[in-house]
Amino acid sequence: MSLIVTPAEVDFSDPSAPASPAYGDVYHARAGALAQSRHVFLGGNGLPERWRGRDRFVVLETGFGLGNNFLATWDAWRQDPARSRRLVFVSIEKHPLRREDLARAHAGQPLADLAAQLLAAWPPLTGGLHSLGFDGGRVELLLGLGDARDLLRELVLQADAFHLDGFAPSRNPELWDDYLIKNLARLAAPEATAATWSISRPMRRAMNTAGFEVSLAPGFANKPEMTVARFAPRHQPQRPAGREPLAPQAREAVILGAGLAGAACAWALAREGVSCTVLDALPGPAQASSGNPAGLFHGTVNPDDGPHARFNRAAALATRAALGDLGVACQGGLLRLETRLQVADMQHAPGYVEPLDAAQASALAGTALHGPAWFYPGGGAVSPGDYVRALLAASGARLQLGCQVAHLAPTGEGWQLTDAAGHVLHHAPLVVLAGGHAQLPLIRGLAGDLAADLAVQRGQLSHLASAPWCPRVPLAGDGYAIADGRGGVWCGATTQDDDPDPTLRDSDQQENFTRYARLAGLPQVPQAPLAGRVGWRLMTPDRLPMIGGITAADGLAAQLRLSPRRPGLVMCTALGSRGISWAALAGQLVAALALGSPRPLEADLLDAVDPMRFHLRRARRGKGAE
Ligand SMILES: Cc1cc2nc3c(=O)[nH]c(=O)nc-3n(C[C@H](O)[C@H](O)[C@H](O)COP(=O)(O)OP(=O)(O)OC[C@H]3O[C@@H](n4cnc5c(N)ncnc54)[C@H](O)[C@@H]3O)c2cc1C
Known part of the structure; x- marks a missing residue:
């Protein structure tokens, strides 16, 4: 997995068939994307009938492309009064569309309302899984951005239906080969089905070997045939007990x-x-612990994009979406100071994290900062109690x-x-x-x-009611400062292991104010009556x-x-x-x-x-x- 994925370049010169110059193929049949989705993927998987009466129905798609299969599936689910309680649509895409291309692909298309919701939830193009919720959480799009070969083996799920929709096997063979199909079989629920417009022989052979019963069905538009399949392995695969x-x-x-x-x-x-x-x-x-008046939320970046950075990223994106869904007021955007790297060496993931030089960061913070900073547009500060x-x-x-x-x-x-x-x-x-x-x-x-x-760690947060400087956006470095909206700041926070003392301490306040003064570039550490809150963190x-x-x-x-x-x-x-x-x-x-x-x-x-x-x-x- 990597911090950023390479977006798709889309050729829109033929409006009836947007194309990928990189793969030399069109995204969907000229006869219509939604009509193709309905015939091949919904019809080929026995939908909507198969999700009826179910609590949850899971679709796994290879190749999100322009998102038409998701929109057609979501639309069919919405139209069906007997639909499953939830629809989870999992889709893998190596080269996702930039937001502006997604908007262009769906401009003037029939499912405008759903496309607008998809566009509003469209995530920054960072590697890994992105969970996007719609219809009050009853529809989930779990979008895996990255190479299917890496992502499929990392998925933990049971799919009821597969939409196989990569570019043509001749142009994009790795999305149809034995390894990939074997991975799909590993993820198949009992009685799972699969459908694709392709009738590639090697693909059908691979599906057969992986335990699917494969047959041909009438194809869409100018394609006489398409492939449909049902998962019917000779031996039911053993699921790992820990999953x-x-x-x-x-x-x-x-x-x-x-x-x-x-x-x-x-x-x-x-x-x-x-x-x-x-x-x-x-x-x-x-x-x-969750009773502090204010706190920060944001992701992190590290050069090898290891587990901490990836977990923090997924979590920060989920937080932003949750706060938006719930309508919780928060201060949006967060600056994190960088002390080691030059701005040219800092990673960039548009919409997730942007490196700023000292001048840009200073303008955003409202004070003179002496080095570069990371700007997290989706980070911010919020009252945890709210x-x-x-x-x-x-x-x-x-x-x-x-x-x-x-x-x-x-x-x-x-x-x-x-x-x-x-x-x-x-x-x-x-x-x-x-x-x-x-x-x-x-x-x-x-x-x-x-x-x-x-381990339990004590922390004290301090309040400066009348602050010489309030950051325009929450600022984190060695310590942090959050404007309280009334001319004061919250600054924090101390860390003391195994310290059960619940009382506010002067020495801790001094420590917090000293770091605040350093962040703000103040010549003197402010003095103020003791004010703040003590809490404890549970740490691994x-x-x-x-x-x-x-x-x-x-x-x-x-x-x-x-x-x-x-x-x-x-x-x-x-x-x-x-x-x-x-x-x-x-x-x-x-x-x-x-x-x-x-x-x-x-x-x-x-x-x-x-x-x-x-x-x-x-x-x-x-x-x-x-
Ligand atoms: C000073 C300080 C600053 C922080 N700043 C930030 C920040 O900027 N950003 C950030 O993301 N995080 C921050 N944190 C961390 C964050 O506050 C905690 O990670 C979070 O509050 C933990 O939430 P929790 O629900 O696990 O625990 P808690 O909020 O402690 O909730 C646990 C609840 O379980 C109840 N409970 C426990 N045992 C029992 C029992 N046996 N029976 C009944 N009830 C029980 C407790 O009464 C409590 O209400 C900060 C923490 C501190 C201390």
């Missing part, structure tokens, strides 16, 4: 924790039709406040939560542990080793969160994907110093892991945030030492 959904039938869930993590899980689960109860020991939501309340309101979750969960025990049908006196507080087929640092005793009781992988050693199922004591296999999990239980915690940036993606991931919908992250990133990863590393080290 099995944790509570596929759950229609109710209990979420422990009414902070960012819990609220985001409630919203994501509600969008998948699960009714949630959120329990918290405190008298209101967002009163623990965000939590909006997530909870949109989820429709029931709040059960003022109840401390002391024990968690499996029952035949799920999990039961009890208080210290042994009274049953709740039980449900799905329980999500999203209780931040305060749930550590509970985790210790459940899986002592997991708790040993977690590798600074990624813990999201996923846990194994039984003896359940760890040689790989995370092969390790069976305890059913009905998902952890969503250790959001560290990035809870605002991570919560939306974390919630989506919890819903997908629990219910079995396509995972919004690549397999290697699922492993990177797997709660059992430290356990496995220890086990491997132990083996090595033997």
